Amino acid sequence: MLDVNIKSKQFKSSEGAELDVLNLLQFVCEENSFTCIVGPSGCGKTTTLRCILGLDTDFDGTVSVDDTHSRHKMAAVFQEPRLLPWRTVEQNVQLALNDVAVSVNNATFHELFAELGLSDHISLYPNELSLGLARRVSLARAFAVNPSVLILDEPFVSLDNETAARLRRLLVKVWSARSCIALMVTHNIDEAIELADRILFFSGSPASVGHEHRISVPRAERSLEMVKVIRAEIDVLVAGG
Amino acid sequence: MAALLLLWTVSAWLAQSRALPSPVAVAAAIGVEFNSGELVRHTVATLGRVFAAFVVAMAIGGAIGIVLGRNGGLNKLFDPWVILFLNLPALVIIVLSYIWFGLNEAAAIGAVALNKIPNVVVTIREGAKSLEPEFAEMARVFNFSRWKALRHIVLPQLQPYFAAATRSGVALIWKVVLVIELLGRSNGVGFQIHLHFQLFDVATILAYTLVFVAVMLVVEYLVLQPLENHARRWRVSNA
Secondary structure, eight states: OEEEEEEEEEEEOTTSOEEEEEEEEEEEEOTTOEEEEEOOTTSSHHHHHHHHHTSOOOSEEEEEEOOTTOOOOEEEEOSSOOOOTTSOHHHHHHHHSOHHHHHHTHHHHHHHHHHTTOGGGTTSOGGGSOHHHHHHHHHHHHHHTOOSEEEEESTTTTSOHHHHHHHHHHHHHHHHTSOOEEEEEESOHHHHHHHOSEEEEEETTTBEEEEEEEOOSOGGGOOHHHHHHHHHHHHHHHHHO | OHHHHHHHHHHHHHHOOTTSOOHHHHHHHHHHHHHHTHHHHHHHHHHHHHHHHHHHHHHHHHHHHHHHHHOHHHHHHHHHHHHHHHHSOHHHHHHHHHHHHOSSHHHHHHHHHHHHHHHHHHHHHHHHHTOOHHHHHHHHHTTOOHHHHIIIIIHHHHHHHHHHHHHHHHHHHHHHHHHHHHHHOSSSHHHHHHHHHHTTOHHHHHHHHHHHHHHHHHHIIIIIHHHHHHHTTTSOOOO
C-alpha cells in the first residue's frame, strides 16, 4: 500500500517569495492497483511524483509504502527515457539491478526484453533507438527491479498515436503479469481511462485531489466506444463538481 | 614535413656552423646514441617519469576537480589555492621540492605532477559543474551505489573534459620533466640535453629532441586517440 499525505509543499522563487504548490494532498494506492493522476499542466503532478520518489524531500507530510513482500523498492519511468547514452540497452537495464540480482534473474531478464519486443535491440546504444524504443527500454528498466511501487511520469508523451497505443497495451500486459502499485501522471484523459482502475483529478492552486473516479469496466472491454462512454460520465462528474 | 626538412638542409648548408648541424649530422648523432644504448636508456627514463607524473596528476587533479565542482562551498574556499598553484612558476615548484624533499625520484615526479594538477582541477571542475541532474535522479531512484554512480554516470559525462586535460597535460608534463631532469636527475632526455649543451654538441641535442617528439607522436596516435575513440563509441557519428 502506498500512502501519500502531503500537508503542504512550497517552492521558493528566485526573489525569495514562497509559492504554495500542493495543499492537503492525500490519497492511498492499494496493492496491485493502477492509479492515474490527471490535471492541468503546472498543477503540481510531477512535483507530487518527485516527493513520492524521494527526489524532493522539502515538503511537510509523509509518504509511506507498506509492502507485504518486504521489497522496498520504487522504480520510475521518467518523461524523458533517461537512459545512459554511453551504455547499451542491456547494460542500462542491468545497472538498475544490484549485482546479485543480475546473476540470479538473468532468465527473467531476457523474458522481460522479449515481452517488450526489445530482444533484437539489447546491444544497441540509446542514441540508435527511436523514442518509442527508448521508452520501452525505460519501462524494461523499471520492471526489471521488480518494484513494489512503479511511478510513471507521462511516459507516452510526444509519441505518435499508434506508437503510444501500442506502448499502452505493452504496459498493461507487462504490469498485469507482475504485482505492483502503478501510479501514473498523464494529461491525456483517454489514456488514463484506458489504463487505470482509478483516476485522481488534481485541481486548484495549491493543488489537491479534486475528484476521484473509479473505473469498474475490465481493461479488456475498454474499446474506443467504451472509453468515450466513460469519458462522458467523467465530464458530467467534473462539470457537476 | 618535406618542405621543413628541405629548408633545414639548405639553411644548415648556408650557415656551415656547429650551431646548426644538417639533418644528416643529426641522423648520425641518433645512430651513435642508439648504438651506445644511451638513447634508449634515457628516453625510457623520461617516458617513465612522464607516465608516472601523468597518472598522479590526473588521479589527484580529477578527484579534487570533481569535489570542487560538486561542492560550491569548498570551491569558494579552495579557489584561491587553485589560482595560486596555477600561477606558481614550474621552476619554483621544482627547486623547492628538491630542497624540501631531496634530490630523489619521488620529489621529481611529485614536482611535475604538482605543476599539472591545477590545470586538471580547473578543467574537471568545469565538467563536474555541468553534470546532468536527470541522471543523478535516475541513479537515486534505482539506488545506485556511490561507486556505481561514479563509474557509470559521473566519469562518462566527464570523459570529454578528461580528454582535454590529457591533451594539454601530456605536452606540459613532458616539458616540465625535462626541466626536473636537467636540475636534479642523472638520467633522462633532459639530463642528456644539459650534458650536450655543456659540450656544445647541437647535433646530439637535436637528436634527443627529435626522438622524444617522435615518441610522443606515437603515444598520441597509438594510445590516446584509440582510447578516445573507444570512449566515444556510443556517439552517433555525423560523418
